[in-house]
Amino acid sequence: MKKFFLIGFLLVAHAMAGQTIHVGAKHFNEGYILSEIIAQLLESEGFAVERHYNLGGTLVCFEALRNRAIDVYPEYSGTLTAEILKESNMEYASMNAALQERYGLEVSAPYGFNNSYALVCTRDFSTRTKILSIADLKNHPELKIGMSYEFLKREDGWENLAKKYALPQKAVGLEHGLAYQALTETKIDITDAYSTDGEISQYGLIVLKDDQNFFPAYQATSLYQKNLDARAKKILSRLDGQIDEKAMQAMNGEVLYEKKTFAEVAASFLSTKLKITTQSGQPTSVANDVISKTGTHLLLTFSALLAAILFAVPLGIWLYWKPRVSNGILYFTGLLQTIPSIALLAIMIPVFGIGTWPAIVALFLYALLPILRNTLAGLRSVDPLVKKVADGIGMTRFQKLKWVELPLAMPMLLTGIRTAAVINVGTATLAAFIGAGGLGEFIVTGLALNNTSLILRGAIPAAVLAILIEIAFTLLEKVWVPKHLRGSK
Amino acid sequence: MVELTEVSHGYGGQEVLTNLTIRFQENKITAIIGKSGSGKSTLLQLINGLLRPSKGQVSVFNQPLNYNQTTALRLRMGYMVQGTGLFPHLTIAQNIAIAGKVRDNSQPGARVNELMELVGLPSSYQPKYPYELSGGEQQRVGICRALYLNPPLLLMDEPMGALDPITRQDIQQEIVKLQHLAPRTMLLVTHDMREAKKLADFILVLDRGKVQQFDRASNVISEPATQAVRDLINASLDS
Structure with a gap:
């Protein structure tokens, strides 16, 4: 009987050793961190992981996944419904069903944070003008609004937002990287941001409340092959509901301002939140x-x-x-x-x-x-x-x-x-x-x-x-x- | 030696040469003379096999031309063109010996020096490139190149067209000297009756692709057969 167990164990160990999971990442800060968390989590459970980071945006990542060049990468529900499935106002469950049916892909439950577009202003400004929500902007036509070029053009961007809230201001376009600086130097009053940007906590910015729910939900989640190893799926599900917006903002900030590596940030998240110790690779010179x-x-x-x-x-x-x-x-x-x-x-x-x-x-x-x-x-x-x-x-x-x-x-x-x-x-x-x-x-x-x-x-x-x-x-x-x-x- | 039988050549309905039947004399110099467009260059290219006749037959070395084996044939005929056509990327020695390379991939040998001496070029020129030589010197290199394999037939397409009168005279004397040392069949295309008179044993006069006269040089000059021949003689000898 013991012998059988031993053989069984060896077979399983062998099968596991042969299985490599390819993890992809979009080329932006949050993408790297989330992918590294996935990678280290899988490694801690004995999977071999190959990292494919820096993939050029949704198009490249999704194509790579569809063509089985990668097995899993972190994606956002809003992007999946709008950009991939071309649907609006889709429930999470029906989105998952559509992904399975159309592409043979599947999502885990959301990590627990919504990285949506948001409008932000400085704390000073908010205190002074008593503006706390997007609707409040309506009565201040004199405000200087600076928006990233992409946000000016998107369906879920400035034009439709201004229409929905009947905002009187005209927005000017500027580079997103410069927007936070412009805001703190009071060159502009309001700009767009990702709600989990590290800059929000760094500069102590106020995220204006989206009273009318204009912005769709961008729930972060693991997107993977439907036939991904069941054990791997189970391991990934340990991230469900574990990362809230504050935690994500903090992690983004650690990379941006404390100059920590993605591996370090991911490892410290896993050890504090999931009590998993990982050996993040030695830093190469x-x-x-x-x-x-x-x-x-x-x-x-x-x-x-x-x-x-x-x-x-x-x-x-x-x-x-x-x-x-x-x-x-x-x-x-x-x-x-x-x-x-x-x-x-x-x-x-x-x-x-x-x-x-x-x-x-x-x-x-x-x-x-x-x-x-x-x-x-x-x-x-x-x-x-x-x-x-x-x-x-x-x-x-x-x-x-x-x-x-x-x-x-x-x-x-x-x-x-x-x-x-x-x-x-x-x-x-x-x-x-x-x-x-x-x-x-x-x-x-x-x-x-x-x-x-x-x-x-x-x-x-x-x-x-x-x-x-x-x-x-x-x-x-x-x-x-x-x-x-x-x-x- | 070289024989054309009822040869015509033309492109697109326009004939450059019409119904030529000629037999060139072995080991003699024949000048082929005519105005521009009379078909003289075309005639040389037909003999070399660069062009094929649209009618008739070309025989060289007493054999009808075999267009599938032109290399062997061309190695037995030296070919000179106006403006020398030296290879700019090869040294003088490599230029002269190129036919040897084509024949059996051989390197420039003692023959290079021998020829350069014959035409009065210093052997220190061997490693130089064509651009370092004067026009007259380049022309002499061209002669050496045509003679490298000692071909029994030499085709010269206005080899002296671009030279100044003094250099031209030198080269003409070189040709006379060469022919004296070892006679071979030479076909010399020119538009200059004086040159023809000086060098050639026979003269072939072409006009608009047709033979006007083909005879000993002295006969052509003393008894021009047609008005076209007379015009050529007058034009050349007057100037």
């Missing part, structure tokens, strides 16, 4: 982190570049021989170039999932046009007399290509490859949005936290890489192209 991310960045950039060279140079040669089809193909690669990076990365997810592969494919597509166009232009620019002489001497098509046309096209070809390489180093920073890592992780996280030093940690090495690439290509040209044939540099 900044230098090692930069070096390893630079390595990933170079891997992304150069594997895509190499693939693009191997594809576009022969294609360019072929098009040079078949001028009739060349225009069509050039237009097509030009079209690829015009797709915004984030959109192209999102398109990749259903086919390649998230991570390194889709990033390399996207970078490959971006590198095609400069290389293809310059290969073709370089070959076409070769003096026709020289081509005629090559024929007249008796060179075969391939000898002519190898000994005459390619060497003479080389300066333009190298310029094309150089352009592609520099574009790739820059674009590769966006690859962080689909979890491919690289220097973009610093930049994306830094942007989300409004942390300049973090942004520079990614931006400076990327700039250095771009400069090194320029230098490398200049040297390459020195080796491959006789001095008098080099372009002006």
Whole structure:
């Protein structure tokens, strides 16, 4: 009997060890913290967790989940109903049913806080004017209202809000990152905020009461595959109702103002609230982190570049021989170039999932046009007399290509490859949005936290890489192209 | 040696050459002369196989031209064009020896020096690039390149068109000297009757794609067959 238990135990242990749960995170402060809580909670119960943070917003996260590139990420009920299900005023339960039916996804019960849009003002202002709710604004047409650009445009934004409450003021647009500063310096009186923003407690701001329930509920919750391991679902349910608005605001503030890491904040939440001790990974040194991310960045950039060279140079040669089809193909690669990076990365997810592969494919597509166009232009620019002489001497098509046309096209070809390489180093920073890592992780996280030093940690090495690439290509040209044939540099 | 039988060539309904039947003399210099657009360059390209006749047949080395094996054929004919057409990315030595590379991927050999000496170029030029040489020097390199494999047939498409009179005279003397040392069949396209008179054993006069006269040089000049020939002689010798 004991034997059976032992075997059973081993089987379960084996099955568990083999199971890795992929946790995603949207690229903003709260997203990182909640995902880290999920990740550490699952790890404390013996699951292996792979983190896919910095995913570029709802679109990328949801696509990644739908395509099973990730298993779970934190999402908000309001976003799910409005943006994904395109429904208004949906009950939580019917939303869950619709998600299961349409997408095979499921949500846990809410964490317990509502991260809605809200209007905020300073405590001083509120005391002085006795404004406590949105309805109170109606009698103060002189107020200066500054709203984030996104809030001005959203369905649940300023225009409809002002209509509903019959507010007389005109709002001006400003960058959300600057709004809190403008508010405390009394440049504006009222602005929009996420109700759990760390700044609210930091600056002691007053959240105006939404008397008419204009803002929908944005209940935070875990969104996961319906067929996620039952034990994992059960573990995640331990978060149900455990995080209230105050707690979330505090955690956001700890990252923003106390400069704690997400891992630290998540660990301290789990130990105080759920009495779970987690071993948050040892902090890696900044230098090692930069070096390893630079390595990933170079891997992304150069594997895509190499693939693009191997594809576009022969294609360019072929098009040079078949001028009739060349225009069509050039237009097509030009079209690829015009797709915004984030959109192209999102398109990749259903086919390649998230991570390194889709990033390399996207970078490959971006590198095609400069290389293809310059290969073709370089070959076409070769003096026709020289081509005629090559024929007249008796060179075969391939000898002519190898000994005459390619060497003479080389300066333009190298310029094309150089352009592609520099574009790739820059674009590769966006690859962080689909979890491919690289220097973009610093930049994306830094942007989300409004942390300049973090942004520079990614931006400076990327700039250095771009400069090194320029230098490398200049040297390459020195080796491959006789001095008098080099372009002006 | 080189023979055209009822050869016509034209693009899009317009004939550049009409019904040519010519047999060029072996080991002689034949000047092909005519105004611009008379079809002289086209004729050379037909012989080289760069162009195919729309009618008739071209024979070279007593064989009908096989367009699937032009490389072997072209290695036996030197080809010079106006403006030299040197490869700008290759050194003088590599330019001269290019036919050897095409034939068997061989490196420039002693033959380079030999030829440069023949046309009066210092061997210190070997590692230089074409742009470092004057027009006349480049032209001499062009001659060396055409002669590298010692071809029995030499096609020259206005090789002296862009040169100043003194350099032109030098090169002309070079050609006379070469022919004296080792005779070969040379076809020299020119629009200059004086050049033709100086270099050629035979003269072929073309006008609007048709043969006006094909005879010994002295006969053409003393007894022009048509008005077109007379005009050419007058135009060249007057200027």
